[in-house]
Amino acid sequence: MSLAQAIPDVATKAPLVQVRDLHVSFVSREETVRAVNGVSFDLMPGEVLCIIGESGSGKSVTMRALMRLLPRKRAVITGELRVGAHDMIALDERRLSEIRGSVVSMVFQEPMTALDPVYTVGRQITETILRHQRCGRRTAWARALEILQLVRIPSPERRLHAYPHELSGGLRQRALIAMALSCRPSLLLADEPTTALDATVQIQVLILLRKLQKEFGMGLIFVTHDLGVAAQIADRVAVMYAGQIVEEGSARDVLMQPRHPYTIGMLSSTVTAEARGRDIEAIAGSPPDMRVLMQGCSFAPRCRFSVAACSTTTPEPVAVGDRHSARCIRLPETFDPAAR
Amino acid sequence: MWYYAARRVLLAIPIALGVTVICFCLVYLAPGDPVQTLLPPDATQADVAYLKKVYGFDKPIPVQYAKWLGRAVTGDLGTSIQTNQPVLREVLRALSHTLVLSIGAVLVAYPLALALGTLAAFTIGRPPDRLATAISVFGVSIPNYWLGIVLIIVFAVKLGALPVAGMGPNGSDSFDITRWAQFRYVILPVVTTACVPLGIIMRTTRSAVAEVLSQEFIQTLRAKGLRRGAVLRHAVRNALPQMLAVMGLQFGYLVGGSILTETIFTWPGTGLLLSKSILTRDIPMLQGAMLVLALCFVGINLAVDLLQTAVDPRIKRA
Numbered sequence: 001m002s003l004a005q006a007i008p009d010v011a012t013k014a015p016l017v018q019v020r021d022l023h024v025s026f027v028s029r030e031e032t033v034r035a036v037n038g039v040s041f042d043l044m045p046g047e048v049l050c051i052i053g054e055s056g057s058g059k060s061v062t063m064r065a066l067m068r069l070l071p072r073k074r075a076v077i078t079g080e081l082r083v084g085a086h087d088m089i090a091l092d093e094r095r096l097s098e099i100r101g102s103v104v105s106m107v108f109q110e111p112m113t114a115l116d117p118v119y120t121v122g123r124q125i126t127e128t129i130l131r132h133q134r135c136g137r138r139t140a141w142a143r144a145l146e147i148l149q150l151v152r153i154p155s156p157e158r159r160l161h162a163y164p165h166e167l168s169g170g171l172r173q174r175a176l177i178a179m180a181l182s183c184r185p186s187l188l189l190a191d192e193p194t195t196a197l198d199a200t201v202q203i204q205v206l207i208l209l210r211k212l213q214k215e216f217g218m219g220l221i222f223v224t225h226d227l228g229v230a231a232q233i234a235d236r237v238a239v240m241y242a243g244q245i246v247e248e249g250s251a252r253d254v255l256m257q258p259r260h261p262y263t264i265g266m267l268s269s270t271v272t273a274e275a276r277g278r279d280i281e282a283i284a285g286s287p288p289d290m291r292v293l294m295q296g297c298s299f300a301p302r303c304r305f306s307v308a309a310c311s312t313t314t315p316e317p318v319a320v321g322d323r324h325s326a327r328c329i330r331l332p333e334t335f336d337p338a339a340r
Numbered sequence: 341m342w343y344y345a346a347r348r349v350l351l352a353i354p355i356a357l358g359v360t361v362i363c364f365c366l367v368y369l370a371p372g373d374p375v376q377t378l379l380p381p382d383a384t385q386a387d388v389a390y391l392k393k394v395y396g397f398d399k400p401i402p403v404q405y406a407k408w409l410g411r412a413v414t415g416d417l418g419t420s421i422q423t424n425q426p427v428l429r430e431v432l433r434a435l436s437h438t439l440v441l442s443i444g445a446v447l448v449a450y451p452l453a454l455a456l457g458t459l460a461a462f463t464i465g466r467p468p469d470r471l472a473t474a475i476s477v478f479g480v481s482i483p484n485y486w487l488g489i490v491l492i493i494v495f496a497v498k499l500g501a502l503p504v505a506g507m508g509p510n511g512s513d514s515f516d517i518t519r520w521a522q523f524r525y526v527i528l529p530v531v532t533t534a535c536v537p538l539g540i541i542m543r544t545t546r547s548a549v550a551e552v553l554s555q556e557f558i559q560t561l562r563a564k565g566l567r568r569g570a571v572l573r574h575a576v577r578n579a580l581p582q583m584l585a586v587m588g589l590q591f592g593y594l595v596g597g598s599i600l601t602e603t604i605f606t607w608p609g610t611g612l613l614l615s616k617s618i619l620t621r622d623i624p625m626l627q628g629a630m631l632v633l634a635l636c637f638v639g640i641n642l643a644v645d646l647l648q649t650a651v652d653p654r655i656k657r658a
């Protein structure tokens with residue numbers, strides 16, 4: 001039986017991931033950085049969610065919070081975090097370590113630094129398998145080989161015995177993906193997994209991820225700067241700004257009919273031009289300082305629709321369509337039929 | 341790997357040769373006349389010239405060096421001016437005594453330093469780290485001679501539990517460490533000797549492991565569900581080359597002996613031998629001792645180098 005069949009159908013409606021009002025702040029003696037301020041979203045099994053947003057908007061922190069990888073002393077987490085049946089907030093470190101790598105896996109941005117340099121690729125993959133599955137070394141090694149074939153690493157037998165520095169960036173990222181998938185997780189978190197790779201390799205890795213996600217029926221949360229990437233692989237898109245999801249909906253709705261002024265601004269710099277590979281940098285002004293508590297809408301100072309009320313009222317998510325919502329009090333005005 | 345090892349060993353030969361030149365010449369840079377100390381103050385010029393000729397000091401230095409080196413490679417380091425004994429035998433005897441202390445110190449200090457340093461790195465800023473750091477600062481900054489004397493006062497004089505000094509009732513020549521009656525003599529000097537390497541290696545281990553723990557791949561390890569112990573193993577394994585380097589260096593220093601510790605405990609090791617031959621201008625002895633110690637140092641470095649290559653795949657083996 002393939003794993004895709006074992007995963008309950010999307011239609012059964014039990015979300016794989018449930019995030020409710022997630023807040024993360026980093027507390028130190030000098031300052032408090034409010035990195036995530038009330039993020040909520042659901043992810044269905046087998047769905048692909050893309051999180052896009054400027055640098056520093058809290059994308060990585062949200063992902064790490066989902067796996068509870070943030071430093072316990074410094075990072076204060078509140079809200080609800082569920083993955084499958086697991087309450088990620090309530091679990092202790094021992095139970096969390098059982099879930100990490102088996103139910104939820106993560107692929108990081110930098111393939112150059114994300115692997116342990118003094119162990120072979122094979123050792124690192126089998127280590128994961130042996131941690132979570134009851135099997136012997138031989139079986140684990142055979143599975144590692146299998147998974148390297150799955151991520152299309154050429155001459156996988158030789159690569160199992162290679163050290164990370166002996167592989168190219170693209171191969172290392174494939175090895176990391178192989179490691180993340182080695183225990184068939186039901187959720188994969190990918191934090192800009194292709195940013196550090198060059199363009200052609202980027203596309204290959206992207207296609208591979210999408211294919212494996214479909215094959216495994218895995219939920220995938222994919223963080224990216226790149227709208228083209230989001231358009232290509234996402235079922236749903238969440239746009240983050242200053243630690244909040246300012247707009248969320250199906251990829252089609254958000255990218256074709258954006259309603260939040262930030263999304264609109266971000267897209268207008270991309271939509272007309274050759275869409276692919278452009279960064280989200282064209283909006284005037286700079287993101288807010290996360291160390292000071294904001295009153296009202298955090299995008300207001302840079303927003304061309306803003307009125308006086310924007311800097312006093314904190315906008316709540318408003319439904320603007322089927323599973324499509326935006327945090328803005330000026331929604332009627334942002335509806336622009338010409339933009340379609 | 342074997343090719344690499346062979347190359348490193350061959351590379352050590354010119355280094356060793358350089359060492360002989362330095363050992364030989366350094367002695368001549370220092371002021372003072374070796375022959376003078378052997379003779380009564382009222383000796384005549386003729387007496388001085390005669391003795392110089394006997395010991396070969398009348399020849400030009402390069403000639404002396406060539407002769408000395410020629411004999412040194414056959415294992416003959418000459419005769420001590422002071423004791424008339426073969427230099428090599430005296431040096432090796434002193435070295436064996438010092439090795440008792442330095443190996444003892446290694447056995448005490450290294451495991452403790454590695455364990456405490458790793459613990460500290462894992463608990464930075466918390467009480468275990470504070471304690472370990474305090475021990476390491478203590479180890480590095482307490483003067484050897486002071487600690488040695490305090491230990492003697494407490495354990496030998498006040499408690500009478502351990503002997504004050506020396507190498508046991510049978511003297512240094514028939515020292516047998518496997519006998520408790522003689523093993524007792526080792527304890528205090530070993531503790532004294534272990535202090536500095538303990539502090540230094542603990543500090544290095546702490547910073548090396550902490551540095552590894554801050555690297556990105558540690559996140560990957562945690563993200564794949566490894567427990568603390570397994571993550572720790574990765575961290576130590578990564579920090580190992582750096583730790584090996586410091587451990588080798590410290591061992592090299594220990595083999596050189598410590599004049600102060602050996603004086604306090606009347607332990608006839610290399611430190612004492614060196615200081616004695618400097619004071620008496622015993623040039624053949626000084627040259628021989630320096631040469632043997634320097635070669636030990638080269639050997640230790642070579643061993644560390646090979647070990648590092650064995651544990652770190654990133655070092656090119658070609």
Ligand SMILES: Nc1ncnc2c1ncn2[C@@H]1O[C@H](COP(=O)(O)OP(=O)(O)OP(=O)(O)O)[C@@H](O)[C@H]1O
Nearest residue numbers: 026033035053054055056057058059060061062290
């Ligand atoms: N360990 C930490 N301690 C303190 N502040 C942190 C920590 N990690 C992240 N932050 C802060 O949280 C905010 C959000 O960071 P995050 O890494 O989530 O941004 P991002 O959206 O992933 O950006 P990028 O696109 O550059 O990766 C930033 O202001 C950052 O400085």
Ligand SMILES: [Mg+2]
Nearest residue numbers: 059060061191
């Ligand atoms: Mg990031």
